[in-house]
Amino acid sequence: MTHYKNILVKRDQLLGPNLPTFYDQPVHLVKGKDVWVWDIDGKKYLDCYNNVPHVGHCHPKVVEAIYKQSSTLNTHTRYIHEGILTYIEKLTQTFNFDLTTAIMTCTGSEANDIALRIAQTITNAKGIISTNHTYHGNTALVSQLSDTNPSSSFSLNSFKRVFAPDSYRLNGSKNLEEYSRNFAQDIEQKINEFKKENIGFAGIILCPFFANEGFPNLPNGWLEPAQKIIKKHGGIIIADEVQPGFGRLGSSMWSHDIIGIQPDIVTIGKPMANGHPVGALITNYNFMSEFRKKYRYFNTFGGNPVSCAASLSVLEIIKEENLLSNAEKVGDYAQKKLKELAKKYEFIGDVRGSGLFFGIELVSDKNAKTPASELTSKIVNQMKDEGILLSKLGINYNTLKIRPPMTFTKANVDYLIEKLDKVLDKTQLND
Amino acid sequence: MTHYKNILVKRDQLLGPNLPTFYDQPVHLVKGKDVWVWDIDGKKYLDCYNNVPHVGHCHPKVVEAIYKQSSTLNTHTRYIHEGILTYIEKLTQTFNFDLTTAIMTCTGSEANDIALRIAQTITNAKGIISTNHTYHGNTALVSQLSDTNPSSSFSLNSFKRVFAPDSYRLNGSKNLEEYSRNFAQDIEQKINEFKKENIGFAGIILCPFFANEGFPNLPNGWLEPAQKIIKKHGGIIIADEVQPGFGRLGSSMWSHDIIGIQPDIVTIGKPMANGHPVGALITNYNFMSEFRKKYRYFNTFGGNPVSCAASLSVLEIIKEENLLSNAEKVGDYAQKKLKELAKKYEFIGDVRGSGLFFGIELVSDKNAKTPASELTSKIVNQMKDEGILLSKLGINYNTLKIRPPMTFTKANVDYLIEKLDKVLDKTQLND
Numbered sequence: 001m002t003h004y005k006n007i008l009v010k011r012d013q014l015l016g017p018n019l020p021t022f023y024d025q026p027v028h029l030v031k032g033k034d035v036w037v038w039d040i041d042g043k044k045y046l047d048c049y050n051n052v053p054h055v056g057h058c059h060p061k062v063v064e065a066i067y068k069q070s071s072t073l074n075t076h077t078r079y080i081h082e083g084i085l086t087y088i089e090k091l092t093q094t095f096n097f098d099l100t101t102a103i104m105t106c107t108g109s110e111a112n113d114i115a116l117r118i119a120q121t122i123t124n125a126k127g128i129i130s131t132n133h134t135y136h137g138n139t140a141l142v143s144q145l146s147d148t149n150p151s152s153s154f155s156l157n158s159f160k161r162v163f164a165p166d167s168y169r170l171n172g173s174k175n176l177e178e179y180s181r182n183f184a185q186d187i188e189q190k191i192n193e194f195k196k197e198n199i200g201f202a203g204i205i206l207c208p209f210f211a212n213e214g215f216p217n218l219p220n221g222w223l224e225p226a227q228k229i230i231k232k233h234g235g236i237i238i239a240d241e242v243q244p245g246f247g248r249l250g251s252s253m254w255s256h257d258i259i260g261i262q263p264d265i266v267t268i269g270k271p272m273a274n275g276h277p278v279g280a281l282i283t284n285y286n287f288m289s290e291f292r293k294k295y296r297y298f299n300t301f302g303g304n305p306v307s308c309a310a311s312l313s314v315l316e317i318i319k320e321e322n323l324l325s326n327a328e329k330v331g332d333y334a335q336k337k338l339k340e341l342a343k344k345y346e347f348i349g350d351v352r353g354s355g356l357f358f359g360i361e362l363v364s365d366k367n368a369k370t371p372a373s374e375l376t377s378k379i380v381n382q383m384k385d386e387g388i389l390l391s392k393l394g395i396n397y398n399t400l401k402i403r404p405p406m407t408f409t410k411a412n413v414d415y416l417i418e419k420l421d422k423v424l425d426k427t428q429l430n431d
Numbered sequence: 432m433t434h435y436k437n438i439l440v441k442r443d444q445l446l447g448p449n450l451p452t453f454y455d456q457p458v459h460l461v462k463g464k465d466v467w468v469w470d471i472d473g474k475k476y477l478d479c480y481n482n483v484p485h486v487g488h489c490h491p492k493v494v495e496a497i498y499k500q501s502s503t504l505n506t507h508t509r510y511i512h513e514g515i516l517t518y519i520e521k522l523t524q525t526f527n528f529d530l531t532t533a534i535m536t537c538t539g540s541e542a543n544d545i546a547l548r549i550a551q552t553i554t555n556a557k558g559i560i561s562t563n564h565t566y567h568g569n570t571a572l573v574s575q576l577s578d579t580n581p582s583s584s585f586s587l588n589s590f591k592r593v594f595a596p597d598s599y600r601l602n603g604s605k606n607l608e609e610y611s612r613n614f615a616q617d618i619e620q621k622i623n624e625f626k627k628e629n630i631g632f633a634g635i636i637l638c639p640f641f642a643n644e645g646f647p648n649l650p651n652g653w654l655e656p657a658q659k660i661i662k663k664h665g666g667i668i669i670a671d672e673v674q675p676g677f678g679r680l681g682s683s684m685w686s687h688d689i690i691g692i693q694p695d696i697v698t699i700g701k702p703m704a705n706g707h708p709v710g711a712l713i714t715n716y717n718f719m720s721e722f723r724k725k726y727r728y729f730n731t732f733g734g735n736p737v738s739c740a741a742s743l744s745v746l747e748i749i750k751e752e753n754l755l756s757n758a759e760k761v762g763d764y765a766q767k768k769l770k771e772l773a774k775k776y777e778f779i780g781d782v783r784g785s786g787l788f789f790g791i792e793l794v795s796d797k798n799a800k801t802p803a804s805e806l807t808s809k810i811v812n813q814m815k816d817e818g819i820l821l822s823k824l825g826i827n828y829n830t831l832k833i834r835p836p837m838t839f840t841k842a843n844v845d846y847l848i849e850k851l852d853k854v855l856d857k858t859q860l861n862d
Contacts, residue, residue, distance in 0.1 A: 007511055014519040016532050016719035020729075021509055028511040032504040050506065052731065058502055067498045071489055073463040074706035075481065078452055080438055080459040088445040101447045106537035106708040107732060113570050138728055139544050141571040148727075270731055275505035277537040277708040277732035288447035296579075297569055298451075300483065300701055301538060301708035 003040070004028070022391065023384045032057030035405050035412055037389065048390040048404045048416055051357075054246055054271030055317040056407040062274045062313045069309035076300055077104075083308035090315055092282060094253045097262055101288040104280045104303030108242040108269025109137025111281040115205065115265045116141060118283060118291045119236035122264075125200025126158040129190050129235075133164035133213045133395045136205055136240055145205060148212070158199055160190040164395055167216035168350040168361055169369055176222065184225035191233045203236030203264075208255040209244035209357065214394025217352040220260040227261050236287075239263035242279075243357070246271045247318055247406065250328030250355025258354065273310035277301070323406040327355035334358055334402070334413045341417065345424050347372055350399075356408055359400040371396035379423055386419040434471070435459070453822065454815045463488030466836050466843055468820070479821040479835045479847055482788075485677055485702030486748040487838040493705045493744045500740035507731055508535075514739035521746055523713060525684045528693055532719040535734030536710040539673040539700025540568030545712050546636065546696045547572060549722045550667035553695075556631025557589040560621050560666075564595035564644045564826045567636055567671055576636060579643070589630055591621040595826055598647035599781040599792055600800055607653065615656035622664045634667030634695075639686040640675035640788065645825025648783040651691040658692050667718075670694035673710075674788070677702045678749055678837065681759030681786025689785065704741035708732070754837040758786035765789055765833070765844045772848065776855050778803055781830075787839055790831040802827035810854055817850040 004026065011019070021027075027045070031038040034056040037045050047057065055062065069083070077084060088102045105111045120126055130136065130145040137143070144159045163171060163186055165179070173179035191201045208223070210216055230237055244255035245268050252258050256266070264287060269279035283291075291297070301307065318324065335351055335358055342348040342360065349363035362372040362379070376398045383390055393401045404412065435457065442450070452458075458476070462469040465487040468478050478488065486493065500514070508515060519533045536542045551557055561567065561576040568574070575590045594602060594617055596610070604610035622632045639654070641647055661668055675686035676699050683689050685697070695718060700710035722728070732738065749755065766782055766789055773779040773791065780794035793803040793810070807829045814821055824832045835843065 004511075007513070007516070010516050010520075011511070013716070014516055014523070014532060015508070015534070015734075016716065016723045018720070018723035018727075019508070021511060026511050028513075029504055029506055030512070032506065037504070037506075052507070053505065057504065060502075063498065063501045066501055067494065070494045070497055070706075071491075073460060073468070073489065074484065075460055075463065075468075076483070077446070077450070080435075080442070080452060080457050081461070082438070082459075085438070085441050085445055089441075092445070101445060103446070107541070107730065109730075110538070110541070110570065117571055138730055139541065139570045139572065140548055143726070275501075275732070275735060275737070277735070277738065285444070285447065289449070292447045292449035295574070296449075299538065299540075299569055301706070303446075304706060304708070306706065307708065 024381050027384065027389070035408055043387065045384075045387050045389045046412060046415055048388055048402045050389070050405065051243065051248065051403045052270045052275050053405050054274055055314055055321070055323065056405045059274055059317060061317055062310055065309040065313035066276060066306055069306045074304055074306045077303045078298070081305050083305045083312070084303040087308045087312045090312065091280070095266070095282065096257060098284045099266055099282045101285045102280050102282045103288070103297065103299070104278065104307065105299050106277045106279060106301050107137070108240070108267060108279040109139050109142055110299065110302070111267035111269060111279040112136045112142045112205065112238070112240060113139045114281050114291070114297065115238045115267050116202075117295065118265060118287055119203035119238060121290050121294050122236055122287055123200065123202045123234060125194070125202045127160065127191070127194030127199045127201045128158055129160050129162055129187060129204040131164040131206060131210070131213055132161035134207065135212050157197065160193065162186040162190060164213035165210055165216045165218060166214065166395060167218055167352070176219065180222045181225050184229045187226050188229045191229070191235070201233050201235050203238060204230055205238040205240055207240045207243060208259045208261060209249060209354065211243040211357065212393060214361070214399045215353055215357060215359070218259060220258065223259050223261045236265060237261060237263040238265045238267065240267050242267060242269040246314070247324040247327055248355055248357050248403070250324060250331050253324070272314060273307060274314050276307060276310040278307045278311050318406070321407065327406055330408050330410055330413060331355040331358055333410050334416070337413060337417045341421060341424065347375065353402070356406055357403045359402050361394065361399045363398070371398035373398045375427065376400065379427060382423045382426070383419060386423060388416055388419045455812050458815065458820070466839055474818065476815075476818050476820045477843060477846055479819055479833045481820070481836065482674065482679065482834045483701045483706050484836050485705055486745055486752070486754065487836045490705055490748060492748055493741055496740040496744035497707060497737055500737045505735055505737045508734045509729070512736050514736045514743070515734040518739045518743045521743065522711070526697070526713065527688060529715045530697055530713045532716045533711050533713045534719070534728065534730070535738065536712065536730050537708045537732050538568070539671070539698060539710040540570050540573055541730065542698035542700060542710040542712040543567045543573045543636065543669070543671060544570045545722070545728065546669045546698050548726065549696060549714060549718055550634035550669060552721050552725050553667055553718055554631065554633045554665060556625070556633045558591065558622070558625030558630045558632045559589055560591050560593055560618060560635040562595040562637060562641070562644055563592035565638065566643050588628065591624065593617040593621055595644035596641055596647045596649060597645065597826060598649055598783070607650065611653045612656050615660045618657050619660045619664070622660070622666070632664050632666050634669060635661055636669040636671055638671045638674060639690045639692060640680060640785065642674040642788065643824060645792070645830045646784055646788060646790070649690060651689065654690050654692045667696060668692060668694040669696045669698065671698050673698060673700040677745070678755040678758055679786055679788050679834070681755060681762050684755070703745065704738060705745050707738060707741040709738045709742050749837070752838065758837055761839050761841055761844060762786040762789055764841050765847070768844060768848045772852060772855065778806065784833070787837055788834045790833050792825065792830045794829070802829035804829045806858065807831065810858060813854045813857070814850060817854060819847055819850050
């Protein structure tokens with residue numbers, strides 16, 4: 001404990017205050033391998049949280065790709081190198097429609113920062129819509145999109161929020177169909193406000209899986225009415241695939257295909273190179289041309305040969321190791337197991353997810369669907385003590401967020417469920 | 432040539448148009464080692480341009496640090512890891528005053544994006560001053576600082592420009608002292624405008640070496656009147672050390688020490704980890720606290736263990752290989768040699784720089800100091816053909832920019848000068 005106390009004091013001095021760690025007692029990790037991580041005391045944890053090491057912690061093929069290219073050459077895109085072309089070609093082939101041209105950045109935040117500028121350039125309007133429980137990154141511009149993260153010192157009137165979908169409660173709608181129309185209506189209302197205020201409507205940015213909103217269970221087609229409204233008003237659709245992309249949801253590489261929308265711009269990040277700092281924006285050639293004519297955008301590290309080699313290795317591993325079908329199979333198995341637990345524990349209100357992004361929503365009253373936020377936090381910490389890393393999210397932070405590396409197995413699920421059962425069994429609602 | 436044509440077509444398709452390459456005939460690099468790079472045809476170039484591979488292309492110690500940490504663990508700062516603390520401690524020790532706390536990012540752009548928000552948070556004002564020939568990065572916010580890169584679709588009235596110093600011409604001032612006072616006066620005028628417009632004055636961001644402005648030759652103390660004015664009006668000073676930092680200028684780690692100002696915030700990037708995508712912002716603890724209270728800033732890749740290991744190795748190499756004194760010694764030698772050339776060629780108007788960032792300004796009329804911008808461009812391309820990579824910059828783009836890796840030797844200087852002499856000898860002003 002002295003070790004932790006000393007290190008937290010030093011952390012405060014060197015990094016500043018208010019820099020949160022996960023868990024009441026933070027974890028000091030020193031080693032990772034596939035789905036496992038170890039702390040400084042040698043304790044082993046099953047990592048059910050980290051999506052950045054997408055193909056598993058320290059995957060040897062990614063490490064090798066980074067090592068090899070770092071030893072050979074690392075410059076930038078003002079020289080020609082084929083790594084970026086090979087990668088972008090393979091990446092864009094994973095899209096089902098006209099997303100053929102890309103900018104590589106170092107973070108998803110940088111990609112979203114560009115995405116908003118493209119939307120505004122194309123439409124010659126400024127108004128951007130997002131949900132009221134989202135997060136799209138940390139630049140001054142994109143931090144404006146979040147209600148959850150305080151916005152910046154710039155007061156731009158160009159941002160409005162629509163409600164974050166909640167498939168468990170439906171916010172008073174009778175059913176998912178009505179809920180879908182209400183979501184579209186909310187969007188249209190905000191568009192009309194933008195127009196009245198002479199700001200104009202540039203577009204919408206959303207995670208098609210609504211990950212931060214608590215990944216509601218929404219069927220293919222649910223966003224169809226919203227998409228029609230947006231297109232009717234000439235808006236750009238930006239799909240932020242930073243969390244659900246790269247096959248995490250199992251049945252497809254991209255969550256926009258699963259919910260069934262055709263974004264004009266896709267942004268990616270976190271899992272793209274298994275932890276190497278890479279992000280990207282993909283759009284059609286015409287939109288890219290408009291942006292490139294207006295902005296002299298250059299990113300020193302973006303698309304450097306090492307980042308491209310790391311990114312390419314991740315794409316290859318996803319294919320070679322059949323990680324999409326693994327995510328689907330193992331994810332389905334996990335949800336089946338969680339549904340069994342839900343029969344046993346009254347405070348499990350909902351089980352949902354897709355592929356290797358799933359969880360349970362905890363409630364103190366199943367009829368009233370009252371969020372059990374504190375309980376959820378307790379369970380997250382107790383699971384950590386049991387050697388399982390996971391977290392919570394959602395509108396009320398009462399949903400367990402389980403989002404392990406894509407190499408997660410059924411045996412890992414069994415281990416996770418065994419520990420979860422043990423923790424839930426000890427848990428009293430009025431703890 | 433067919434190879435280049437095909438690859439440029441592919442590049443346009445996949446990356447979009449208007450994405451510039453260096454040189455009329457772009458260079459396709461495939462290998463780098465120390466100060467040398469090789470193209471796809473096996474041609475070897477002396478790299479006199481790239482500051483990102485600060486300690487030399489593919490330095491084995493940096494590669495090893497990246498390899499070792501990538502193989503061990505790569506997560507983020509919501510877990511505890513000591514790498515970031517070790518690094519920030521060593522980094523902040525290089526500053527002569529109260530710059531003790533840091534945020535690690537993935538790019539210098541991200542660091543500057545935060546810096547502006549800190550300045551605005553601390554002062555509760557919005558107005559930011561920069562020079563009219565600068566560049567501080569590519570986010571929507573910081574791209575507002577540049578006149579040279581078209582600004583974004585957001586019209587923020589919070590940005591004003593002062594003149595970029597030009598020590599060769601002095602813009603009509605009698606001497607450097609008067610010029611220094613005029614610069615301060617220009618700043619005060621912009622501050623007063625901000626106040627009149629109810630925008631308020633938040634601060635100034637500048638590269639203390641004025642690298643993009645053409646690295647004017649300004650003595651220690653030159654910015655003293657400006658600093659007094661800024662402080663009198665309660666403004667924050669942000670030193671963008673992305674280009675001149677990490678000992679490039681020879682006599683000190685940081686260019687703000689050389690010109691003699693005490694910035695409140697320092698931002699760094701490019702050379703920090705020899706090409707691995709890392710940037711950082713350093714400030715005092717109080718400013719960091721204010722920022723961290725207002726913003727829930729988190730950067731997924733920022734300060735990850737691999738980035739910290741790479742960054743730490745660069746700091747160690749700078750020390751172990753005495754790269755500061757090498758920069759000073761070799762830089763002085765280079766300027767001496769360039770001054771000899773200046774006696775021989777009428778169109779060399781000025782020789783200047785510091786450490787391993789130096790160059791010559793080319794003019795068509797030495798009395799009128801008429802910029803020979805086209806000629807400079809020709810020379811850059813001819814030098815490339817001779818196997819020397821360098822570039823041009825400055826207000827009129829008529830200054831050769833020579834900024835090689837920090838391991839550059841006197842023998843490298845001799846080789847560079849030999850080739851430059853050869854190219855200049857062939858050059859006719861009316862070419």
